[in-house]
Structure formats: structure tokens, C-alpha cells
Amino acid sequence: MIQLTREPIDYHELTEKVIRPSCGAVVTFLGTVRDLTGDEVTVALDYEAYGSMAEKKMAEIEADTRARWPDGEIAMVHRLGHLNVGEVSVAVAVSCPHRAQAFDACRHAIDRLKELVPIWKKENWADGKTEWVHPGSVATPG
Amino acid sequence: MIQLTREPIDYHELTEKVIRPSCGAVVTFLGTVRDLTGDEVTVALDYEAYGSMAEKKMAEIEADTRARWPDGEIAMVHRLGHLNVGEVSVAVAVSCPHRAQAFDACRHAIDRLKELVPIWKKENWADGKTEWVHPGSVATPG
């Protein structure tokens, strides 16, 4: 199950969804909005997606993760819109028969998501300025 | 925060407890009761602890995990008593500034818990027999 949403992520429901009698381990990863990025103070983030492609890429990551760890379930949700510090921006829940697999599968899924899914965040700094985060490009406060 | 409990584990509350503005990543591990152990069908597990020592060892694991990953929070709860298939026996929630740390710290804590904490489970097999699980000892169905 994959989803983009503008509502707060119900990661408890997401985790419940992946629990299976055949799986003894569940690992849930949450990305939360941090107050500091380097030395700069973040007050909020805005997340934007190329929605249809983001969903397609998330579905591919789900399929790839299932192919590598066939026994178990995976669910991932990414939130869009305006998020304050401490709010959950992304949740990935994975169940597997054993814990080493569950940790590895969850890590794999979130690593691929951060690498491949067309979603962007815009920093809202304490001084009122905003700046899109594009890793590897030269930062130009906007 | 560490706890032994005979009530169902509220892992949502546990996870909320570790979210921090300075941490961008939370990893929660759940151990759940599996229906199969090898080829044998489990219908339930009974967990028993040497309570005071188990709490002491869990507190040591919490302190050790904090010492290795100082920025962030950790909470772990183990349930005792009779658990049916699919129920959560243990939950470990860890927050860290970044996700690699959070995965490693959570994994470290559950690995140590399974190695060091005096808690035992008794299998309740489908045929009505029961058997304490003592890894490395010769199994003698009871």
C-alpha cells in the first residue's frame, strides 16, 4: 500500500496494516520535521510532489522491496503541504518473519524513496525566508 | 523509558514519546507472535520474566544505547503473560537526528534485549502441549 496525503499520517493504522501471523517482526520508520538544518532554524517545511510520478515510483519501490523480501507486507505514506516541526512527513512500515529482514527491508524502502521519488521540501527559516531543498545544487535563498 | 507490562502495548504512545524537534528520524521495532516456529503451529505464547533483573537489564540497555547515540530518545516495553498470534510482545522506539543512526540504535537495543534480558517464552502448540524456549538447550516438549 502506498499513498500521498495532505492529512496528518496515521502511522499507527499503517503499522497495524502490515502485522501478519507469519511475521514476527515489524519495523516502522518515521521521518519528522527537524528544528535545525546545520546551524539554521527551521520553523516549518512545505512538501510538494509530482503526484502521479511520485505514486508510480513509490509503487515500484514497494514492488522491489516485496521482491527482495517476499514474506511480509509493506506500507508507505508521504505527506504533502505545510508541516510544522515534529510532524511526521513520511512513514514506512514493513513486516517480515524475522527482525534482521524487517530492519533491512524498511531501510531499503526509505533509502529508495529519498533517492527516487519526485517530492521536494521547501525550508521555512526563522527569519521568514524560504528555500527549496535540492541536494547537490547550489543553495540560493529565495 | 523502560517498562514491563501485562497489558497490551500501546506502541503508538511509545513512539510519540520519543519524537523530538532535534530528531528527524524515528524507528520503532515491534516483535509480534508468529503462527509458525519451524514447521510447528503456535497458537499462543506465555512470557515470564525475572522482573526486577529484567527491568535493571533493560535500563542498562537504554543507558548503553543513549551513550552510543546521545542525541535522541529511546523507549522500550516488553509484555508478559499470555499472548495470542499477532499480538505485540515487545516494542522499541528510538529517535535520532538522522535515519541511519535511528535504524542502528533501534537494532542495537532489540538485539541486546534478546541477548541479555531474563525473559522467557513458553510455546503453546496446536496439539495442546507447551514448551519453554531456551535457545541452545535440548528441547524437551513438556
Place this chain on the structure above:
Amino acid sequence: MIVRVRLFARCRDLAGADSVVVEVDEACRVSDLRLALGDKLPALRELLPKCAVALNEEFAKDDAVLSITDEIAMIPPVSGG
């Protein structure tokens, strides 16, 4: 041929629009599209080399050839999660 290119995040802010229409030759490759976009929108020139190009919601290589029916998007470096 005339193609529309979707823009996101800083690309959109720099262009002041969420898409841009550019005229390109038939059999235009992704690398040609980058040049045409830089000509049309000089403000994008610095960011364009860092961007991926998506054709029909799939990352495309620089030698891929555009079709008039493709959904085309510039994908600046992603930062989800």
C-alpha cells in the same frame, strides 16, 4: 514541434509558472530539450544540469527522443522523506 514541460519546486519558482511551452525539432533528444529550455528561460540555466528529465513519469536518459505525446517534466534534485 511544440511541447509542454512541467516544472516543480525551484524550477517553477524561477520560471514563474508550473509549465513552459517550447518549440523543438522533430526527433528532439532530452539533451536538445535542455538547451531549448535554457534559451527560453535563462533563469533556469544554473539548475538545469542538476535536473533529471521525466518522460511519461519515468526518468529519461539524455539521448532519449521526445514524442509529441510525451508527458514531459523537469525533476530538480529530490528532497522527500
Place this chain on the structure above:
Amino acid sequence: MIVRVRLFARCRDLAGADSVVVEVDEACRVSDLRLALGDKLPALRELLPKCAVALNEEFAKDDAVLSITDEIAMIPPVSGG
């Protein structure tokens, strides 16, 4: 001296009690305690070598010396999680 040893899980089931009282010499070591327990409860003999011994809620080595005030427990291989 007389010491009480707490028993858990299969140790307790085999002994039919959650603790056992054994008489040991002064300056008894953990290794001596194992032998005394095996003499008193032959049913435990197979499992005892797999068990750890806890003194005051801390794992003890075989050459550790018991004190009359110690809380003593046999810890069969753990299976929490």
C-alpha cells in the same frame, strides 16, 4: 550456609517450585552452587550447564563467591523479544 535460589521457566517446572533452598559451604563459588543444585535436584542436571547464575540481578562468573545476603537466581537461556 543456607541459600535460596530462584528458579524460572523450565527450571521452575522441572523443580516443581519457584525457588529451592540448598546448603553450601562458606565461600561457596558459583561453580560449587551448580553442583549442589544438581545433587539436590537431579531433574535440573541437564539444563544447569546452559544456565547463567545471577547474583543480585547481575550475571556472575563461575568463580564468583556467594554471600549469604545475595539474591541468587538460575537464568536459563533467555527467549524474550
